[in-house]
Amino acid sequence: MEMRVLEVKAKSALNRSGMVELDYAFNAYLGCAHGCRYCYAADITPGESPETWGDTVSVRTNIIEVLQREIKSKRRGLVGISTITDPYQPIEAKYRLSRQAIILLLANGFRVSIQTKSPLVLRDLDILRGKKGLDAGVSLATPDKEISRLIDRKSPLPDARIRTLRELSRNMIKTWMFLGPIIPGINDTDESIEALISMASDLKIRVIYDLLNPYSGARSMLGETLGSGWGSSMKTLDRRKWWENREATITRLAGQYNVECNSETSELSAETGILYKPLY
Numbered sequence: 001m002e003m004r005v006l007e008v009k010a011k012s013a014l015n016r017s018g019m020v021e022l023d024y025a026f027n028a029y030l031g032c033a034h035g036c037r038y039c040y041a042a043d044i045t046p047g048e049s050p051e052t053w054g055d056t057v058s059v060r061t062n063i064i065e066v067l068q069r070e071i072k073s074k075r076r077g078l079v080g081i082s083t084i085t086d087p088y089q090p091i092e093a094k095y096r097l098s099r100q101a102i103i104l105l106l107a108n109g110f111r112v113s114i115q116t117k118s119p120l121v122l123r124d125l126d127i128l129r130g131k132k133g134l135d136a137g138v139s140l141a142t143p144d145k146e147i148s149r150l151i152d153r154k155s156p157l158p159d160a161r162i163r164t165l166r167e168l169s170r171n172m173i174k175t176w177m178f179l180g181p182i183i184p185g186i187n188d189t190d191e192s193i194e195a196l197i198s199m200a201s202d203l204k205i206r207v208i209y210d211l212l213n214p215y216s217g218a219r220s221m222l223g224e225t226l227g228s229g230w231g232s233s234m235k236t237l238d239r240r241k242w243w244e245n246r247e248a249t250i251t252r253l254a255g256q257y258n259v260e261c262n263s264e265t266s267e268l269s270a271e272t273g274i275l276y277k278p279l280y
């Protein structure tokens with residue numbers, strides 16, 4: 001099915017984020033062409049549903065004007081770009097809204113944290129290179145192309161994302177890998193986690209990791225993709241024990257490969273520490 005693009009108007013640009021480490025969320029797009037099967041945004045994006053997730057992207061065409069107005073009065077802080085969509089999904093090549101927002105925010109004393117799965121972010125190296133107050137993360141759930149096609153659906157493949165991490169890091173950008181979401185029975189093996197942590201070690205970047213958020217939409221999309229056997233195994237899983245075990249493995253591998261690894265939940269304290277330290 002061809003993706004539908006809608007042009008809509010934004011009422012606000014800098015919104016409160018559900019992520020404790022961020023002061024604001026900036027989302028130029030609603031919906032995401034990547035259509036990942038585990039995406040929590042399918043549950044919380046206005047007008048979206050798990051059944052149609054990945055089919056439509058709404059472009060908030062006036063968001064830069066709204067942002068220009070809002071930054072005059074908003075307290076300076078850390079802005080996540082983006083939190084319920086990929087800021088560098090294909091449509092950004094045409095509209096360039098994420099790029100314009102980053103320029104504006106950095107010029108006005110805000111810190112910016114980018115999270116994407118797309119090499120399109122490299123188009124903007126000219127505005128990102130060596131910038132203080134900026135970091136960029138690339139998400140990787142698995143190094144495996146086949147598994148990626150299943151769960152990351154239309155996102156760029158893992159190799160493209162690893163190249164993106166390498167280029168960002170080479171360009172003096174504070175770079176991190178988001179390792180996740182870690183999904184029981186899919187990408188939670190020691191081998192899969194070790195492959196990603198060893199890549200982070202090669203690239204000398206830090207890792208933020210998290211498990212699958214138990215949103216009902218994500219569970220139903222994954223259930224549809226992975227089959228009823230996976231759904232039944234989720235019902236009997238002792239989630240707490242499973243995660244304790246996976247975190248123990250991550251901690252061991254982080255030590256072995258000398259990589260700084262923070263869970264998404266401990267990220268607030270890590271970010272708070274960074275706020276008071278020079279970025280380089």
Ligand code: SF4
Pocket residue numbers: 032033034035036038039040041084085086117155
């Ligand atoms: S790239 Fe991010 S926002 Fe887009 S569908 Fe995947 S997880 Fe959701």
